[in-house]
Amino acid sequence: MKVLIAGGAGYIGSTVASACSDAGITPVILDSLVTGRREFTAGRAFYEGDIADGPLVDRIFAEHPDISAVVHCAALIVVPDSVADPVGYYRANVAKSLDLVAHLLRNGCRRLIFSSSAAIYRAGEDLTVDEDSLVDPQSPYARTKAVCEAMFADVAATQPIRVLSLRYFNPIGADPKMRTGLQLARPTHALGKMIQAQQEGVPFVITGADWPTRDGSGLRDYVHVWDLAAAHVAALTRFDALPGQATVINLGTGTGTTVRELLAAFNRVTGRPVEVREAARRPGDVAGACSRIDRAERLLGWRPQYDLAEGISHSLQWAALRDEILPGGPGTR
Numbered sequence: 001m002k003v004l005i006a007g008g009a010g011y012i013g014s015t016v017a018s019a020c021s022d023a024g025i026t027p028v029i030l031d032s033l034v035t036g037r038r039e040f041t042a043g044r045a046f047y048e049g050d051i052a053d054g055p056l057v058d059r060i061f062a063e064h065p066d067i068s069a070v071v072h073c074a075a076l077i078v079v080p081d082s083v084a085d086p087v088g089y090y091r092a093n094v095a096k097s098l099d100l101v102a103h104l105l106r107n108g109c110r111r112l113i114f115s116s117s118a119a120i121y122r123a124g125e126d127l128t129v130d131e132d133s134l135v136d137p138q139s140p141y142a143r144t145k146a147v148c149e150a151m152f153a154d155v156a157a158t159q160p161i162r163v164l165s166l167r168y169f170n171p172i173g174a175d176p177k178m179r180t181g182l183q184l185a186r187p188t189h190a191l192g193k194m195i196q197a198q199q200e201g202v203p204f205v206i207t208g209a210d211w212p213t214r215d216g217s218g219l220r221d222y223v224h225v226w227d228l229a230a231a232h233v234a235a236l237t238r239f240d241a242l243p244g245q246a247t248v249i250n251l252g253t254g255t256g257t258t259v260r261e262l263l264a265a266f267n268r269v270t271g272r273p274v275e276v277r278e279a280a281r282r283p284g285d286v287a288g289a290c291s292r293i294d295r296a297e298r299l300l301g302w303r304p305q306y307d308l309a310e311g312i313s314h315s316l317q318w319a320a321l322r323d324e325i326l327p328g329g330p331g332t333r
């Protein structure tokens with residue numbers, strides 16, 4: 001089997017590409033390198049360019065007529081940037097995705113797997129969500145994901161293509177073989193900040209200690225990026241058995257972890273506790289949610305294999321290697 005991975009030079013797409021290769025599926029990469037890294041495409045068929053570039057997509061399908069599915073991970077993903085530049089974000093994530101699906105239809109591609117996000121949900125009081133929970137995105141970024149899902153479902157309703165939207169929760173970790181990981185030197189998510197606090201000997205700041213969670217800190221569902229990648233392999237393998245023209249599946253662990261719990265796990269893994277400070281909530285933050293994962297299990301036969309400590313440990317290993325594998329490049333997200 002051969003699969004086109006749009007955004008395959010990024011954090012998740014490159015990991016999906018490795019998982020595909022390991023499973024005997026040949027990845028072909030299309031990436032503009034706007035945030036991705038050329039190093040992550042080494043040894044793979046790689047087309048540098050934009051998903052909206054019709055002649056380029058036509059050339060890829062002409063040169064690889066055996067591509068049987070597309071995994072679409074190409075997007076801009078920084079929430080505050082999407083607030084500052086909504087036009088740019090809708091153009092990059094929605095308009096270009098619409099162009100891409102038109103190019104796929106023209107080239108006879110029948111299977112599309114779309115990288116969606118748990119950020120589109122409004123969680124109930126118990127802070128868990130499943131695929132039927134209310135969709136109520138709270139940022140332009142998250143709304144671009146919800147709009148794309150709806151747009152693809154409309155296309156799939158009458159056109160010869162089927163769509164699976166995978167709603168990722170909070171990816172952590174790296175390829176366990178350390179081929180790829182987060183390309184940014186200074187990631188801004190909680191685990192990235194903990195690693196930075198430890199490296200620089202500065203306090204880790206808990207932003208918001210008054211959320212309606214068991215200890216007041218925000219709650220997330222941290223899923224290992226290799227488990228996410230394995231879910232894509234399962235989805236590619238089982239695609240034709242999925243129900244309906246457009247399906248959505250949550251990819252999380254089913255376990256919520258608060259920031260304080262993440263910090264405790266981090267300290268256990270490193271054995272060197274970082275100092276902690278508390279600060280007010282940041283604008284736009286949410287209490288968070290974790291996934292109910294029955295559908296992923298039922299439709300994909302998928303369950304996460306890695307636990308939180310392994311995700312933390314792989315993130316630390318990658319952080320120690322990152323500058324050697326990816327010299328220079330973008331610093332923060």
Ligand SMILES: NC(=O)c1ccc[n+]([C@@H]2O[C@H](COP(=O)([O-])OP(=O)(O)OC[C@H]3O[C@@H](n4cnc5c(N)ncnc54)[C@H](O)[C@@H]3O)[C@@H](O)[C@H]2O)c1
Pocket residue numbers: 006007008009010011012013030031032033034035036037049050051052072073074075076077092096115116117118168169170171
């Ligand atoms: N990382 C997360 O926390 C997270 C959570 C939920 C969903 N997602 C989704 O997963 C996908 C991948 O995220 P990631 O964390 O790997 O981000 P990333 O920035 O590492 O990867 C995105 C890749 O897409 C490429 N790209 C962007 N726009 C493009 C375009 N127009 N044409 C060609 N290539 C383009 C970038 O160069 C990059 O390689 C995104 O769609 C994102 O919305 C990510």
